[in-house]
């Protein structure tokens with residue numbers, strides 16, 4: 029079972045991961061956007077780590093909801109409201125439970141990802157963060173309901189799915205967000221948001237215990 033400390037470590041791990049990857053994310057966004065994705069997420073997740081340290085919530089749902097609210101209030105770009113919605117909606121779906129199973133997290137993330145799709149109007153193949161999130165959630169749902177693999181195995185499989193999904197955005201033409209303004213010129217570049225979404229799953233798979 030996963031407790032609030034696990035979720036806290038996931039979010040503070042994401043703050044470190046995004047800090048490290050900020051230059052690469054911004055570089056990707058400079059090719060097909062406005063070169064701010066790395067700085068947007070670095071600022072947002074640093075604020076998340078700070079607020080979680082200051083007022084640590086006692087439930088997994090509380091951690092993700094607070095993180096989501098913080099992202100929405102600190103990140104101006106498209107990714108702030110989208111990641112904020114992902115985490116808030118996932119947190120809401122986890123409810124008040126003190127601990128949650130991997131299957132419950134999978135189900136909650138499905139609600140979160142659906143909310144992102146609804147907010148942004150994007151679908152699979154539009155060259156957005158959803159192209160990493162959707163395959164990862166599908167793997168989480170599938171693996172957590174079949175047999176009894178360890179959380180580590182399930183999260184590693186979801187990480188791989190997210191990373192393949194992010195790589196698979198390279199040949200796509202963007203249909204949503206700033207990159208869509210480029211039309212066919214968006215082809216041949218990896219989507220920054222799909223790349224950061226894969227980082228979110230990589231960080232989840234790297235949380236100890």
Ligand code: ADP
Nearest residue numbers: 065105106107148150156157204205220221222
């Ligand atoms: P902005 O585009 O406002 O500068 P960011 O650079 O921080 O914001 O984030 C860009 C990323 O946001 C894109 O790479 C894409 O993955 C994601 N994105 C943009 N629009 C949408 C949307 N409508 N639905 C889902 N994801 C989106």
Ligand code: MG
Nearest residue numbers: 061062064065
């Ligand atoms: Mg941008």
